[in-house]
Amino acid sequence: MKIQSVYAGLTRMSMFVSQRILRTLIPIILSLFTLSSNIAYSEEEPHPKPIFKLIKGQGTEVCDAYLQRLNATEYLDNNPAKGRITEPLLEGFADLKPVPLTAEEIQRIYFKTVSFTRYQNQDLVEDVIAYHKKTNYKSFHPVNRAEYIKNPLQNYYISSNTLEVVNKSMEANQKTPFVRYQLPLDLDNDSVADDVVIKNNQGVYIVDKAIKRINKKRMNQIFANQEALDWPSMIQFPTLAFPVTVFSYKNRFYFDGNFNKLSFKDRYAPNVLSINSSDAPYLIGVYEHQDKKSRRICEYEWVNWAWSNSVYQEWIIDFEASYWKNK
Amino acid sequence: MKILNLLPRLVVLSCIALLGFYCPVSLADKRPIITLSVGLPFFPREQSVDPKEPIDQEIEGKSAYIIKIFANGHVEYNGLYLMDVIGKREYQMDKATLKALLKKIEKESALLIKKEQERGFPSLINIRYTRTQPNIGVRVRLGQKEVTFVGEDTGVLQMDIIKATKAEQWGTENAAVHLNRD
Numbered sequence: 001m002k003i004q005s006v007y008a009g010l011t012r013m014s015m016f017v018s019q020r021i022l023r024t025l026i027p028i029i030l031s032l033f034t035l036s037s038n039i040a041y042s043e044e045e046p047h048p049k050p051i052f053k054l055i056k057g058q059g060t061e062v063c064d065a066y067l068q069r070l071n072a073t074e075y076l077d078n079n080p081a082k083g084r085i086t087e088p089l090l091e092g093f094a095d096l097k098p099v100p101l102t103a104e105e106i107q108r109i110y111f112k113t114v115s116f117t118r119y120q121n122q123d124l125v126e127d128v129i130a131y132h133k134k135t136n137y138k139s140f141h142p143v144n145r146a147e148y149i150k151n152p153l154q155n156y157y158i159s160s161n162t163l164e165v166v167n168k169s170m171e172a173n174q175k176t177p178f179v180r181y182q183l184p185l186d187l188d189n190d191s192v193a194d195d196v197v198i199k200n201n202q203g204v205y206i207v208d209k210a211i212k213r214i215n216k217k218r219m220n221q222i223f224a225n226q227e228a229l230d231w232p233s234m235i236q237f238p239t240l241a242f243p244v245t246v247f248s249y250k251n252r253f254y255f256d257g258n259f260n261k262l263s264f265k266d267r268y269a270p271n272v273l274s275i276n277s278s279d280a281p282y283l284i285g286v287y288e289h290q291d292k293k294s295r296r297i298c299e300y301e302w303v304n305w306a307w308s309n310s311v312y313q314e315w316i317i318d319f320e321a322s323y324w325k326n327k
Numbered sequence: 328m329k330i331l332n333l334l335p336r337l338v339v340l341s342c343i344a345l346l347g348f349y350c351p352v353s354l355a356d357k358r359p360i361i362t363l364s365v366g367l368p369f370f371p372r373e374q375s376v377d378p379k380e381p382i383d384q385e386i387e388g389k390s391a392y393i394i395k396i397f398a399n400g401h402v403e404y405n406g407l408y409l410m411d412v413i414g415k416r417e418y419q420m421d422k423a424t425l426k427a428l429l430k431k432i433e434k435e436s437a438l439l440i441k442k443e444q445e446r447g448f449p450s451l452i453n454i455r456y457t458r459t460q461p462n463i464g465v466r467v468r469l470g471q472k473e474v475t476f477v478g479e480d481t482g483v484l485q486m487d488i489i490k491a492t493k494a495e496q497w498g499t500e501n502a503a504v505h506l507n508r509d
Binding site: 225227228230231232233234236 | 362363364365366367368393395462463464465466475476477
């Protein structure tokens with residue numbers, strides 16, 4: 001099936017490329033394809049359960065303990081980039097008491113999270129919606145204006161946030177619900193637990209107590225690359241890892257996420273934080289925040305990870321889009 | 328005792344007289360008052376280019392450097408990728424040049440803000456386009472406010488900053504046209 005589609009692609013290509021070049025390219029492309037299909041999982045096959053090995057931080061207690069936890073965790077579609085279904089509370093790990101957000105809470109914060117993740121400006125999406133409302137949706141063609149009144153952002157794969165849509169999404173995402181931690185967290189380890197944290201498949205957000213706004217300043221302090229923040233040509237939330245998960249081990253707080261496949265300025269989707277498609281190994285780092293600095297103290301390699309088209313598609317496409325649209 | 332109490336005010340007032348409204352903010356913390364950056368501080372896109380080929384626009388933005396200007400005229404440059412000068416360098420601007428630059432930037436920033444407002448609603452597409460091209464960003468601290476400009480429109484500000492800080496000495500003029508040297 002795949003070979004056929006490669007041939008079809010090459011045939012289409014021949015319309016644009018000279019025969020001489022094509023004669024040289026075909027064997028190379030086919031041999032590369034054959035090689036890659038040996039190591040990639042087909043779309044039909046499920047990914048095997050991820051296995052991690054510790055590559056940096058051996059001997060550090062939290063690194064060794066977290067290795068056990070990473071290997072015992074159940075991931076959505078066996079893909080750590082897509083979310084975690086269960087995270088076993090092994091010895092030393094604290095129960096942060098996650099509880100699902102209510103539909104109303106999701107409705108309130110949804111646009112903020114999408115806007116922040118995509119554009120690093122949590123108000124932008126709502127500003128656009130407000131603009132269209134104020135101008136009576138005049139910028140849309142009368143023929144399909146009614147559709148855009150329902151959702152002015154449909155061209156950007158952003159769902160509306162009506163309770164109906166939110167409820168449907170909650171039902172579809174039962175395995176990895178949008179949650180808040182009941183306990184405030186002490187993410188900077190200063191002995192004051194004052195961070196209200198919510199979490200979905202795209203990571204965690206530090207928010208205000210009412211879960212109405214993302215605390216951008218705090219997000220930058222804890223999760224962002226401080227050097228990159230100085231660069232105005234860089235996006236405003238250069239996260240150290242993605243998607244971020246937080247945990248507490250022996251009364252200290254840590255966060256983790258992939259750190260070697262972040263694409264901050266993808267050519268086609270420049271503001272979308274995405275995981276790039278390179279075939280470099282998938283690495284997860286554990287970070288500890290102390291004295292105003294987040295340091296990566298452990299590194300893990302997902303040893304049975306393999307690049308495949310399906311995984312690439314799942315990752316490279318905007319996370320919220322696939323999160324809401326495909327479910 | 329009274330003189331001691333008045334001292335901070337005197338410092339601020341004389342600073343304002345010299346440099347304008349940036350002083351109260353600048354004395355309070357050590358952040359730069361103007362920052363220009365080109366490219367990204369990490370993850371440069373790998374690209375191999377035949378020197379005989381015409382310069383591809385995609386190469387633009389591959390260079391990466393940052394220039395920070397502080398309230399006392401101190402300039403810090405750091406060239407990361409594809410620059411004539413890689414690493415940190417320093418320069419001291421004279422007060423008159425700094426004052427002139429601040430005035431210019433204040434004026435041009437106001438024009439940029441006005442232009443942005445005239446563009447109307449914050450189009451998501453516009454945001455994407457301005458972010459992609461061509462990887463230039465300027466951050467200016469206007470009084471208590473911090474404003475960041477990105478994209479093509481910042482070209483004027485970039486030129487002013489390069490000229491005032493004599494950044495040509497570090498190869499900023501060639502930054503956008505360098506070929507991959509690896």
